[in-house]
Amino acid sequence: xxxxxxxxxxxxxxxxxxxxxxxxxxxxxxxxxxxxxxxxxxxxxxxxxxxxxxxxxxxxxxxxxxxxxxxxxxxxxxxxxxxxxxxxxxxxxxxxxxxxxxxxxxxxxxxxxxxxxxxxxxxxxxxxxxxxxxxxxxxxxxxxxxxxxxxxxxxxxxxxxxxxxxxxxxxxxxxxxxxxxxxxxxxxxxxxxxxxxxxxxxxxxxxxxxxxxxxxxxxxxxxxxxxxxxxxxxxxxxxxxxxxxxxxxxxxxxxxxxxxxxxxxxxxxxxxxxxxxxxxxxxxxxxxxxxxxxxxxxxxxxxxxxxxxxxxxxxxxxxxxxxxxxxxxxxxxxxxxxxxxxxxxxxxxxxxxxxxxxxxxxxxxxxxxxxxxxxxxxxxxxxxxxxx
Amino acid sequence: xxxxxxxxxxxxxxxxxxxxxxxxxxxxxxxxxxxxxxxxxxxxxxxxxxxxxxxxxxxxxxxxxxxxxxxxxxxxxxxxxxxxxxxxxxxxxxxxxxxxxxxxxxxxxxxxxxxxxxxxxxxxxxxxxxxxxxxxxxxxxxxxxxxxxxxxxxxxxxxxxxxxxxxxxxxxxxxxxxxxxxxxxxxxxxxxxxxxxxxxxxxxxxxxxxxxxxxxxxxxxxxxxxxxxxxxxxxxxxxxxxxxxxxxxxxxxxxxxxxxxxxxxxxxxxxxxxxxxxxxxxxxxxxxxxxxxxxxxxxxxxxxxxxxxxxxxxxxxxxxxxxxxxxxxxxxxxxxxxxxxxxxxxxxxxxxxxxxxxxxxxxxxxxxxxxxxxxxxxxxxxxxxxxxxxxxxxxxxxxxxxxxxxxxxxxxxxxxxxxxxxxxxxxxxxxxxxxxxxxxxxxxxxxxxxxxxxxxxxxxxxxxxxxxxxxxxxxxxxxxx
Numbered sequence: 001x002x003x004x005x006x007x008x009x010x011x012x013x014x015x016x017x018x019x020x021x022x023x024x025x026x027x028x029x030x031x032x033x034x035x036x037x038x039x040x041x042x043x044x045x046x047x048x049x050x051x052x053x054x055x056x057x058x059x060x061x062x063x064x065x066x067x068x069x070x071x072x073x074x075x076x077x078x079x080x081x082x083x084x085x086x087x088x089x090x091x092x093x094x095x096x097x098x099x100x101x102x103x104x105x106x107x108x109x110x111x112x113x114x115x116x117x118x119x120x121x122x123x124x125x126x127x128x129x130x131x132x133x134x135x136x137x138x139x140x141x142x143x144x145x146x147x148x149x150x151x152x153x154x155x156x157x158x159x160x161x162x163x164x165x166x167x168x169x170x171x172x173x174x175x176x177x178x179x180x181x182x183x184x185x186x187x188x189x190x191x192x193x194x195x196x197x198x199x200x201x202x203x204x205x206x207x208x209x210x211x212x213x214x215x216x217x218x219x220x221x222x223x224x225x226x227x228x229x230x231x232x233x234x235x236x237x238x239x240x241x242x243x244x245x246x247x248x249x250x251x252x253x254x255x256x257x258x259x260x261x262x263x264x265x266x267x268x269x270x271x272x273x274x275x276x277x278x279x280x281x282x283x284x285x286x287x288x289x290x291x292x293x294x295x296x297x298x299x300x301x302x303x304x305x306x307x308x309x310x311x312x313x314x315x316x317x318x319x320x321x322x323x324x325x326x327x328x329x330x331x332x333x334x335x336x337x338x339x340x341x342x343x344x345x346x347x348x349x350x351x352x353x354x355x356x357x358x359x360x361x362x363x364x365x366x367x368x369x370x371x372x373x374x375x376x377x378x379x380x381x382x383x384x385x386x387x388x
Numbered sequence: 389x390x391x392x393x394x395x396x397x398x399x400x401x402x403x404x405x406x407x408x409x410x411x412x413x414x415x416x417x418x419x420x421x422x423x424x425x426x427x428x429x430x431x432x433x434x435x436x437x438x439x440x441x442x443x444x445x446x447x448x449x450x451x452x453x454x455x456x457x458x459x460x461x462x463x464x465x466x467x468x469x470x471x472x473x474x475x476x477x478x479x480x481x482x483x484x485x486x487x488x489x490x491x492x493x494x495x496x497x498x499x500x501x502x503x504x505x506x507x508x509x510x511x512x513x514x515x516x517x518x519x520x521x522x523x524x525x526x527x528x529x530x531x532x533x534x535x536x537x538x539x540x541x542x543x544x545x546x547x548x549x550x551x552x553x554x555x556x557x558x559x560x561x562x563x564x565x566x567x568x569x570x571x572x573x574x575x576x577x578x579x580x581x582x583x584x585x586x587x588x589x590x591x592x593x594x595x596x597x598x599x600x601x602x603x604x605x606x607x608x609x610x611x612x613x614x615x616x617x618x619x620x621x622x623x624x625x626x627x628x629x630x631x632x633x634x635x636x637x638x639x640x641x642x643x644x645x646x647x648x649x650x651x652x653x654x655x656x657x658x659x660x661x662x663x664x665x666x667x668x669x670x671x672x673x674x675x676x677x678x679x680x681x682x683x684x685x686x687x688x689x690x691x692x693x694x695x696x697x698x699x700x701x702x703x704x705x706x707x708x709x710x711x712x713x714x715x716x717x718x719x720x721x722x723x724x725x726x727x728x729x730x731x732x733x734x735x736x737x738x739x740x741x742x743x744x745x746x747x748x749x750x751x752x753x754x755x756x757x758x759x760x761x762x763x764x765x766x767x768x769x770x771x772x773x774x775x776x777x778x779x780x781x782x783x784x785x786x787x788x789x790x791x792x793x794x795x796x797x798x799x800x801x802x803x804x805x806x807x808x809x810x811x812x813x814x815x816x817x818x819x820x821x822x823x824x825x826x827x828x829x830x831x832x833x834x835x836x837x838x839x840x841x842x843x844x845x846x847x848x849x850x851x852x853x854x855x856x857x858x859x860x861x862x863x864x865x866x867x868x869x
Contacts, residue, residue, distance in 0.1 A: 199801040
């Protein structure tokens with residue numbers, strides 16, 4: 001074995017899914033636009049990632065967990081100094097932030113919250129499909145998509161035949177053996193197993209890790225570069241989904257070298273490495289989602305509790321300009337949600353819907369109606385994204 | 389009918405006699421808890437295992453960091469050696485041997501399958517190095533050891549188990565108005581005493597009543613206050629590795645109200661609160677639903693859940709009775725529902741149906757001969773890592789809600805590729821005689837299926853014994869039970 005357990009864990013901390021192959025297009029006549037979603041699990045602290053230097057209550061309320069020397073973005077907002085990849089995006093005008101935003105969920109359970117951040121609904125566990133899957137379906141992006149990780153996230157469900165990629169050791173058996181299994185699944189009407197076996201049959205040996213290939217294929221740096229390459233293919237998938245775990249820092253959230261920072265850096269690495277495929281990046285929106293933000297005050301263990309409002313990172317060539325888009329609610333006690341959390345003044349689903357409207361060329365109202373159950377959302381497409 | 393042996397256990401071995409009354413066979417297995425079938429030397433208590441955790445923690449954080457302050461390379465090397473010295477990669481492998489022996493060699497495979505259910509219900513996820521030292525032992529001492537008791541006992545013991553208190557941060561849950569909260573050093577060091585809600589929330593949401601019970605944020609905070617003070621005693625040499633006990637100095641004084649009920653301040657508060665939570669109607673409904681989901685179908689009907697709830701009510705949550713009721717429901721719905729098995733249960737079914745001459749789990753003499761301080765060899769390391777590759781290492785859940793019991797979450801191309809690959813791996817765990825035995829698959833199939841001729845016909849289309857293995861263990865009849 002070439003890899004230590006520690007590296008292996010690092011590799012599994014991020015997962016990547018790619019989906020939604022285009023109908024074959026001629027690259028010369030129409031540009032292929034991509035959407036990349038990075039799911040930040042555990043509750044990302046928007047105030048740690050994007051400190052509000054312009055709010056006079058900020059420093060006082062964040063005592064003990066303030067990040068030193070943040071990168072100043074404008075008069076009001078700054079950036080966590082370790083987010084070097086995003087900093088570049090900001091300064092080349094392809095990085096933006098939406099602040100004081102959240103999905104409309106306030107009950108502070110991770111598992112309900114993550115379910116809703118993926119389903120896009122309001123009642124936990126009610127919907128069995130994800131907002132991205134539903135939008136891909138109405139955009140006619142179906143089938144033969146490739147995803148890059150072990151399980152299929154709820155976010156992508158709702159469009160048939162998503163594939164995934166997360167290479168394992170060894171070599172696949174002979175074609176005939178796979179064909180035999182395929183025919184058994186077909187005869188016993190096992191549709192899902194059949195779809196997957198169809199994908200497996202097409203799997204090439206270089207997509208396995210047998211015969212001297214390295215486990216590095218699975219670390220997030222390489223998964224992100226691989227995603228960039230695949231998204232560059234004019235007939236390749238148009239959607240990629242990553243997962244970063246570990247944002248739930250009830251204890252020892254830490255400062256510049258703490259756990260929260262480590263997770264943010266992982267997110268940043270993904271953005272940085274996606275950017276290496278310049279053409280794909282130029283025609284993409286990268287967007288982060290999380291279940292909630294964290295309390296404004298630290299607890300006794302130098303951590304933070306589950307909160308409400310947080311921030312969304314946007315990057316890619318389809319981002320209109322560098323900006324922090326916010327309707328700032330303030331940090332005075334009465335301005336906080338239930339006196340403890342940053343409030344959310346923008347429904348994060350408005351950002352998701354606007355991004356999908358831009359990338360999938362779908363009417364915003366149609367997304368509102370068919371993807372987000374008719375909930376009233378704000379069309380931010382013109383404010384946040386380029387119209388191409 | 390033979391599917392039932394895969395549904396509640398891991399199928400039958402090729403030479404195993406079919407039980408004449410499957411329901412009685414299954415139900416009898418959950419009445420008592422037998423000794424472990426693993427014959428290795430190293431079965432240590434959770435408390436004994438903690439000394440390795442402490443050694444690693446203090447060694448790395450205190451000693452090595454200081455010693456190699458300006459030498460990152462030296463630090464890395466010393467750290468690697470420390471990991472070997474404390475058996476960081478050895479212990480999980482050893483624990484998996486103990487865990488999987490129960491499914492493969494023990495007299496009570498049904499109990500084993502339910503044990504796996506409960507270890508996932510009371511998950512300790514992969515944080516603070518607990519997976520390397522404590523999770524296996526915790527699952528033995530606090531989960532399995534309580535499977536012949538009331539749910540209240542299991543819930544109480546799991547809640548105040550040292551790894552759980554560490555995992556869900558209750559060690560940092562300190563009453564702001566407590567004696568400790570008012571101490572001068574807190575102001576000096578800027579470490580105010582605050583409530584940490586993490587454990588209280590999961591105790592309600594994941595372990596007992598579920599959000600369906602309709603509790604509020606206020607209830608979570610109040611329960612957290614009841615839980616203040618339950619933590620390990622802090623000391624320089626243990627670094628939180630000492631026993632969990634109730635520390636009155638950190639306990640929030642005053643009355644607390646959870647779901648409308650008043651709780652007095654003090655040690656008994658938590659025990660009474662857990663008693664109330666486990667007796668809440670939402671708790672038995674939640675657990676009955678989860679049990680039926682695990683054994684029968686993603687969406688259990690009210691008719692499936694009702695007998696389990698009834699058994700709970702009649703026995704005061706006595707787990708053997710609850711388990712028997714769930715097994716009976718699984719028996720009654722055996723023909724109607726097939727449940728896609730999670731990767732671990734599928735792997736164990738594959739091994740178990742294949743027969744007993746397998747070199748799985750890694751043999752006792754190999755596990756016992758490993759000396760701490762060395763790099764664990766291939767067979768020892770493989771013992772755990774392939775489970776991670778399959779997507780469900782039993783000590784490395786990513787979040788406190790554990791692995792999903794829904795089929796959908798185990799369906800993806802990559803996950804199916806793993807099944808194909810590991811069915812092949814399984815074949816090569818046979819000894820050579822078995823690998824060459826041409827009648828092997830017929831024996832397996834005749835003993836495990838009601839329609840052996842149909843299955844045989846499919847499998848006979850494969851060319852080699854190895855391919856037969858791949859086909860057989862990826863048939864819908866095996867993937868779903």
